[in-house]
Amino acid sequence: MTSLSGRFYFNFVLTLNCALFAFFSGNVSSAATEFDMGTLTLSTMKLLGDAHMSNGSVRLTRDLAVPYSGAGKVLYSKPIKFRQPGIESPASFSTFFSFSVTNLNPSSIGGGLAFVISPDDEFVGDAGGFLGIMDGKGTQNGVVAVEFDTIMDVEFKDINGNHVGLDLNSMVSTRVCDLDTIGVDLKSGDLVNSWVEYSGSNRVIKVYVSYSNLKPKEPIISSTFDLNEYIANDFMFVGFSGSTQGSTEIHSIDWWSFSSSFDENPGYNSVPPAGPPPPSASLMNPTADTVNAPPPLVAPVGDNSNTTSHQGKIGGKCHNQLCRSGAGAVAGVVTASAFFLAFCTVALIWLYNKKFKREKKCDNLASDVIKMPKEFSYKELNVATKGFDSNRIIGHGAFGTVYKGILPTTGDIVAVKRCSHRGQGKVEFLSELSIIGTLRHRNLVRLQGWCHERGESLLVYDLMSNGSLDKALFESRMILPWPYRRKILLGVASALSYLHQECENQVIHRDIKTSNIMLDEGFNARLGDFGLARQIEHDKSPDATVAAGTMGYLAPEYLLTGRATDKTDVFSYGAVVLEVASGRRPIEKEGGKVGVSGNLVEWVWSLHREGRLMGAADLRLGNEFDEGEMRRVLLVGLACSHPDPLVRPTMRGVVQMLVGEAEVPIVPRTKPTLSFSTSELLLTLQDSVSDLNGMITLSSSSSETSLTGGGRGGSSGLDLV
Template identity: 50%
Template sequence: MNLFSSRTPLIIFLILLLFFKNPPLISSQNTNFDFPSFSSLRNISLLGDSFLRHGVISLTKQLNVPSSSSGTVIYNHPIEFSNQDSTHIASFSTCFTFSINNVNPVSFGDGLAFFITPDDRILGSPGGYLGLVNSTLLTKNKFVAVEFDTRLDSHFNDPNENHIGLDIDSLNSIKTADVISIGIDLKSGNLITAWIDYESVEKSLKVFLSYSGTKPFDPLLAVDVDLSEYLREFKYVGFSASTEGSTEIHLLENWSFSTFGVKSSRPRFPPYNVSDNSVVRKPPIPVSGSGNKHKRLGWGLGIAGPALFCVFLGLFGYISVKKWKGMRMDKSIKADLLTGPRQFSYKELKAATKGFHDSRIVGHGAFGTVYKAFFMSLGTMSAVKRSKHSHEGKTEFLAELSIIACLRHKNLVPLQGWCAEKGELLLVYEFMPNGSVDNVLYQESDQGLALKWPHRYNIAVGLASVLTYLHQECEQQVIHRDIKTSNIMLDANFNARLGDFGLARLMDHDKSPVSTLTAGTMGYLAPEYLQYGKATEKSDVFSYGVVILELACGRRPIDKETEGQRMVNLVDWVWDLHSEGRLAEAVDRRLNGVFNVEEAKLLLLLGLSCANPDSAERPSMRKVFQILNGEAEPVLVPKTKPTLSFSNHMALNVGDIVSDSEGSQTPDHMFEIKVV
């Protein structure tokens, strides 16, 4: 009995040790990728004027006349060169084959560069800026780059028009090397293979060049440089190039990249084979009196044992109840889903968003806040939508999840997974590198508009295609109810991807959907939906009409006059120009006349027909899609815009209904709407 009492605390300690195990070590991984050719855009993003053709990436425009151009290609996944718990920086090596050619021999400049940067959207100005820096903000972009320069630019202290150099946060190279010295001409049009090696221990960067695929023994450029300050944590790698009034063409044929020596982000336990000299030996305990000491130790452990056992039971009970509640909530969520994407753990999403840090916020939607997430174990980047309220948001969460999970269309934002833990609801989407149409459409830079006319027209076509699918091709019709430019995302190639289904509702075809509460965003709401709260496919058509007018005009649905404080409704403004025969004046002036006139006229008239106050006169989305593809005749739009009136003879204009506020309220009185 005494023997048992003396061993009880030991047993409890063993149980506690087994229960609270040490967490596994997190080991970082080296990065390796190889593109023998570029058969697709998988894992890479093209920015600016860069494009893919026949397995080769062109970083600048291919024109027979001089032009200014700038383009970038970036590997989509961030590279881990170090981690927060280690001062060690990984070494890296990259090899690529490129060519620089001129359609016009007397036209030259400016070259290309390999870069490492913390920004996955880096795109600089044309000209001598190599597509790396902005001409007006020379210190904005951060990078480590090796330039292959084909123009002598005195502003950056270039030695000649045929050199390579190491650049850090500036185009003033730390060190340069003359390429002609080894018999290579960067502008020859011949294929040139480059190797760039960085040894973190030796703090040395070397660049090798050759017309053949054999790496030379001696480097062309060798620089003693410590890059540890610039390669902390995650970085992106890629290439950029630029021209300025020239026909220089920059082609990338293949590319491989590797990192070496990425260390574990947690220190390992000391090894067991410790040498005898390092062990401190204690003198042996005398035998006399040892029995009394053992007895006192037994009494102490006998008293402490039950206390520790109670603590253990309390902790075990707390953890069990918490897990039971979590399982119950998960079962509740899963019961509402017939099929669904992957279920993420809260721990995964928290780690991928750096604890939902403010620096990872990329937007806000009806459902909640959207964060950029890096999943290092998967090597992917995603967007995580985090609900504002756990209980209030559950209905919207389930609506979005149950709808998106069963939809498949190239113009939808793909849903990758979900999570319902810690009292929170989260959705994981594929990350859209170009953000929303709203952000890009109204964004201007020193290079001009980011959203050129071909992109705008393509967005209108893509959006029409996916709405046709939702309205008429799904087993159950889907009414989105919140179509607006901020809910239309853009992938790497500026293709439209419709998202944010938090307000969508499923319904059987041929049944009238009724909502007791008007939802959506002011400026995009159809008059009859705003009045009655009935969401139909025709209310989605109205919102689509407003969106394509935005694309064509570059103006928000409700905007201030150029002079004065009066608010102007976009639909009314375009219709007024149409009635005066000045429809062409509605096209976005920021395009500087660079657009297809027929396409612009088609979009404007189609936008007006979709935004017709009379829902019966609006075309279906299938009809809209056919018109945009030239498969159907355009809808005739009356010169004078139909107006709305009510049974109590109160005149009502769409401009009176729509305001610039973000919320809406259900009217206290219901009126019959008539079109006169």
């Protein structure tokens, strides 16, 4: 049989499944709607005002110069039914969304965003405190919103500039809660998750907010109100609005899922809980009309608003017994038909799998590894990079070269990583594809897709317009301001906290350094290059390997044991912190800028010992920084660089330290010495790298061997593989 026959059988089976699904679900939920960002297309979204697509996210506002203000709105293009004749209770709904607020100018005022239920799909309200929801004239009524406000507006009785509120046809919130009480800062630039759930039968709305993907046990807002009394029409539009008030605040919606239905039984909420996307879910392609989402296992459930149940009549009247017997006969026929159709479906699926299913093989790449990201053709990427023109090179990795590419079909600007043809390059290709393809965090570089043709291994990423952090620190004509540096360090810490503690399997990056930290258009950090990364189960000990990474960033115990852990990543992050704060590379040539020692970490420890820690601050900043913040950052860097891995903080703790929610642990003035027993050292050295190029000095005694120093190397560090 040809593949056409296979597709015929598959489509036939899918049709049968859809028919069965439609029959059995027709009486369950009427006027139900369900969608998420993995199923949305540009034709099913409506962008109004300043709203636009950017890097797979929906941005509600633009980067306007101070003191200009703006507002934008994005709506699901199809109206949602919230009231239904004959049903007293309004629709129940559940929505989950991830968003971030980025302020490029901390001295500017603010704005905010809101989840809105709106009577029309054309109106954009005023900027500033109106959040694009309403205007000062009261033009639009019948609006329900959950606002996330970053400005304290006295006119609307706001409690502060960091709150969530329930707005019922008014910009004066009916219920309001201070987000500081749960440790969420809207202006931090970090990804914030929110769940909004409304039970039509109970008339209760609950709002949950968290940095975590796990919904909190308790809502931050719980309020009772009848949605029927506040919405203007039976059909309403849902989406988001946002505004600025003389600021450079940018509001991004990174993920959104929504579902609604009418409760059949009082007190029973039939809406399935909305939540974060699965690890493999993709976000919107800003230029394509369809989304490159993973192929569904069953037919996707879209808008079922036209699905209704009807009960016919015979001559306008029906004898009860006749109706019962007729209904019984119909039920018997329907049941038998349903079983017959189910049997045929199973049989055809078995036949399809047995006879016609063909596995696509691509140079022995396991299909279970390559699941989610889009597969590009070699021709498409060859055209995008102008035949991998040397003039398109924008960077070099340990195992490949990165090119700037312009996709011919969409015009998207991307970064194309051409992995080397050596064995290690292929290993890195599979590692990146299998690990980062399943991760989703706003501070990770997003993998768009891959290609494995003609002996080439190619990875396609979002292009970061401001390049890498090391170039911004050492090669840019503009001195990177302190607020940007602090925001970058917080972003990297947030990404590592996600990798270490929030993923299903812990991810150890193994190559944290400034050249692997990319900067987007807003100078937000995006951690990339997962070629050396490893996944391990939580609380499992990693296997010993040959030490890999870059000198100056490698933890001392990693060099000796070859075992990479979350604590070795913490050490590397500490070196990055000191590099960003001081504006000096981790390894300098002898007689270079560091002067006292070629190793940056050693030099900062020496300054701390002498009581001159602030002497490590980058002189190019010209004292344009908050001294308390600088001292805190330097102490965080030293705490992360502690020789004893057990003393180093977790990355979640680092995030709390950087935002001021936790105190930095006491850092001893004299750098402690890491000690190993002789027997332990001899055993671990057998599986570790043998030539460390003079980076460490071993001083032995009768019972112990101590690791006491850093060494000297090239100006940009030495890669170990």
